[in-house]
Amino acid sequence: KLVDQDLNQMTKNIIDTVTNGISGSGEHAGGPSKLTHPVLKSIAAYYFDLKGKRIRPTILLLLARALSIANSANPANQSAIQPSSVQMRLAEIVEMIHTASLVHDDVIDDADTRRDVPSINHTYSNKLAILCGDFLLSRASVLLSTLKNHEVTELMSTVISDLVEGEFMQIKASGSSFDIYIRKTYLKTASLIANSCRSTAILSGSDRQVIDIATDFGKNLGLAFQIVDDLLDFTSSTESLGKPASVDLSLGLATAPVLFAAQEFPELETLIERKFSMPGDVDEARRLVFQSNGIEKTRSLAIDYCNKAIQSLMLLPPSEPRDLLITLTHTVVTRKR
Ligand code: 2DE
Numbered sequence: 277k278l279v280d281q282d283l284n285q286m287t288k289n290i291i292d293t294v295t296n297g298i299s300g301s302g303e304h305a306g307g308p309s310k311l312t313h314p315v316l317k318s319i320a321a322y323y324f325d326l327k328g329k330r331i332r333p334t335i336l337l338l339l340a341r342a343l344s345i346a347n348s349a350n351p352a353n354q355s356a357i358q359p360s361s362v363q364m365r366l367a368e369i370v371e372m373i374h375t376a377s378l379v380h381d382d383v384i385d386d387a388d389t390r391r392d393v394p395s396i397n398h399t400y401s402n403k404l405a406i407l408c409g410d411f412l413l414s415r416a417s418v419l420l421s422t423l424k425n426h427e428v429t430e431l432m433s434t435v436i437s438d439l440v441e442g443e444f445m446q447i448k449a450s451g452s453s454f455d456i457y458i459r460k461t462y463l464k465t466a467s468l469i470a471n472s473c474r475s476t477a478i479l480s481g482s483d484r485q486v487i488d489i490a491t492d493f494g495k496n497l498g499l500a501f502q503i504v505d506d507l508l509d510f511t512s513s514t515e516s517l518g519k520p521a522s523v524d525l526s527l528g529l530a531t532a533p534v535l536f537a538a539q540e541f542p543e544l545e546t547l548i549e550r551k552f553s554m555p556g557d558v559d560e561a562r563r564l565v566f567q568s569n570g571i572e573k574t575r576s577l578a579i580d581y582c583n584k585a586i587q588s589l590m591l592l593p594p595s596e597p598r599d600l601l602i603t604l605t606h607t608v609v610t611r612k613r
């Protein structure tokens with residue numbers, strides 16, 4: 277793949293950033309920010325020692341290339357085009373924020389596996405997992421400040437509050453309409469992708485029109501991505517996901533498959549309202565989802581958002597990275613994990 281080398285470099289950079297801090301980032305009162313606590317050191321690097329899907333940085337690094345081809349007057353030597361060092365750093369920041377949110381998510385969801393290994397909360401404890409997530413967010417914030425771009429700093433900082441608000445909406449559901457579901461999905465997943473695509477476009481010096489194209493692409497891809505995550509919770513296994521499957525109903529969550537099923541089986545409304553909390557609710561809801569067209573309708577909703585994402589990409593001039601982004605967008609719906 278075009279960005280494999282970039283991704284390997286990024287993972288090395290993240291582990292270095294996490295353990296050694298950011299060099300040259302001002303004189304800190306407490307001295308160098310190199311990590312000294314051995315346990316924090318291993319927890320903080322824990323998931324980065326493995327290869328996750330790294331889909332967010334892959335998107336950003338391909339987008340950076342596609343945009344610099346779009347912006348260049350003479351796009352003849354396309355293969356020489358590389359993401360800039362600030363764009364590389366942005367990809368790092370995004371993977372760190374994403375991972376921090378998952379470390380906290382696994383505490384909230386009480387999940388015992390992640391990326392095929394025991395989760396941090398399960399291996400260590402909830403307390404240490406919370407601190408680990410906070411630590412990663414702090415490192416990501418310092419790294420963000422080194423980009424010295426106020427607009428990008430504002431966008432990416434707002435993403436963090438969006439993640440929290442999305443998670444909050446999910447825990448304290450205020451109704452179960454599709455509008456609420458899509459809003460929650462934007463906040464907990466699509467905001468990070470949309471705003472990091474927007475930031476990548478800003479950092480490539482694109483004009484407003486191209487910046488908005490990149491944003492729309494990220495937003496629709498992000499919505500599709502989480503809708504498929506919610507679908508896979510029903511259709512996939514813990515083994516193939518590398519994280520617990522069939523848990524969303526038990527967590528009280530009414531995701532797209534259930535919301536579609538409730539249009540065919542109105543009796544699901546009662547179960548949704550009480551968050552599948554009575555004995556037998558989870559099994560009954562699952563049975564109705566599979567008896568309905570909820571799964572197929574969810575898949576076609578995700579495909580709709582993927583197609584919108586591809587329409588945005590088609591507004592960019594043809595190039596190898598653009599076409600790889602189109603392929604990647606398709607695989608969001610066909611993926612098994
Ligand atoms: C993934 O959803 C959740 C993403 C947002 C989590 C945000 C939190 C707020 P899932 P899976 C926890 C705190 C944010 C920080 C620290 C930046 O469906 O299926 O639970 O992978 O994901 O468990």
Ligand code: MG
Pocket residue numbers: 381382385387
């Ligand atoms: Mg979860």
Ligand code: MG
Pocket residue numbers: 381384385
């Ligand atoms: Mg969750």
Ligand code: MG
Pocket residue numbers: 505506509
């Ligand atoms: Mg999920």
